[in-house]
Amino acid sequence: MIDKIKSEWKDCVSKALEKYIGSDNFPEPGMGVPPKPEMGDIAFPMFAYAKIKGMNPVKIANEVCELISSSAHPAGTLSTAGAYLNVKIDSSSLFSELAKTIIGQGDSYGKNSSLEGKKVMLEFSCPNTNKPLHLGHMRNDSLGESVAAILKANGADVMKVNLINNRGVHICKSMLAYKEFANGETPERTGEKGDHFVGRYYVRFANWSKEVEARIKELEEKGCKQEAEKLKADSPDARAQRMLKAWEDGDEEVLALWRMMNKWTLDGLEQSYKDMGISFDRYYYESDTYKFGKSEVLKGLEQGVFFREKDGSVQIDLADIGLDKKVLLRKDGTTIYITQDLGTAIRRHEDWPFDSMIYVVASEQAYHFKVLFHILKKLGYGWAAGLHHLSYGMVNLPEGKMKSREGTVVDADDLLAELSSLAKDEIISKGREALVGDVEECSRKIALAALNYYLLQVSPSRDMIFDPKKSISFSGNTGPYLEYMGARISSILKKASEEGLSISPDVDGSLLCNEDEEHLILLLSSYPALVKQAAEGYDPSVITSFLYDVAKTFSHYYHDNQILKADTPALISARLCLCQAVLQVLKNGFALVGIPFLESM
């Protein structure tokens, strides 16, 4: 709606300029926003025309302003400030139509059909099945889930997929440690979550391997070469490698162990996803796709896209994009990471012919995706042009990087539990247990808001510092603050209906004429354009900053203006209607960035 007004004004200014300059050979007027709201809502700088006319831009602004004012023009008030031509939109007259749109469309307000008919596959999360999720995954999952919601809001047909990294030597490591040390222990028996249980054996392996290595070194220093060699041949790492070979050869015992432990981990991860509000439409498993990847590479070899090195390995020369050679199949015929990813991409396009596929993967893999996409193009897949790597930076801690070796990795489940518990403390200390109903559920939803908002407000490409203590802060620019605004507005509306006041979009919008009201109306009407912008850049932070802006403005408004006790019944109705519209837009925005809406908290 606001877009329409803006483009009408742009046309109007453009036409006036044409008349003023006396030709249509001039740059389109640029549009901006004045630095202060009282100056207006749209700004047209006149500098560019100063040169053409050989005149002072201030004079141009004044004369064009007069030219427009003296004839018919779109609704709004013109003024000038220096070389700027400013338009003040009549927001209160905008409101009645806007309110009808927002309240009428409800949850659909802000959605559009710009990606209608587009099939977008979105890959994210992609855990290993040897340990639980950590904070890094949480940024990935938050981004993936949010981008999916944003693309859907733009009309795209989105398929969320997860690729489970369930094979490889790292998986064998936890299996081997389990076999060696567990004595038949199971998650059921210890009461542990499956992913944590398996993760414990992965850590156990690492320590074990370190111990043995130290012993080997000791023996070598003592000169006991034979014994050292013997120990080396039977070291944990050597045994893990042998286990991998047995796995690939289909050894039933190894496969049975693998199935059992994978299930434990996946059951655990499934629970974490559920707790975090993450879901997928389809799962892919590396164990299913790696062989297919191999056959595709061999096909490419026949086609001459790849070549066989003297040692028997299959490679591709990437000199055409300024890169080195890249191995696709080892000399012994086994596959590597990229082989599997090639297979997965091709299989996915067969399964569900997407227009584009987005990989949400950390920026450290930028090189990998550059190579992957290029190879798919060279294999002749036209759809490879629609592949995109949504790269995001690392999550660091205030103390520095997370390092698994130093035990500084923040576990996802632990973090969520910690945040929930802090939220719970807050509910209890405020004496709101009765009000919120299910305290546990409410705490969890506050924790999610805190987490998702904190992770999504930072531009994806940047590394970020996650401070667990600061993230749970309940005041300031945080997820809980936004939720709180939603709850306060809900509370007002609830009270209104208890008092028998009806809320309808049929109100006199012209009564909403103070600065905050005007600002709110313009914000609400700008929301649909932002939903589009967020999709174009795959950037949820567009939505988070908008939501904060709305909440902050409403907070200020609410502080200074009475709603239920406004001067006249007509004003009460108008303000209630505004509240309803603000609440609806907040809710709609929340849904795009993983902030659960709470009626009360």
Next chain:
RNA sequence: GAGACCAUAGCUCAGCUGGAUAGAGCAUCAGUUUGCGGAACUGAGGGUCGGAGGUUCGAAUCCUCUUGGUCUCGCCA
């Protein structure tokens, strides 16, 4: 050595395809409740936008160079 990403207030971050006096939050200091949720609101101090050139009427934003940081350049995933 080559490439990618990043550098904005004490700290954590915004800043849309170049526009007016570079903005929030936290922290610090000072205030606001005879009111619908104080998890709130208001105000103050705090900046050479890493540095140097260039393009432009105009640069945090675009270009070049440079400094610093992170990551990558594996027959690991």
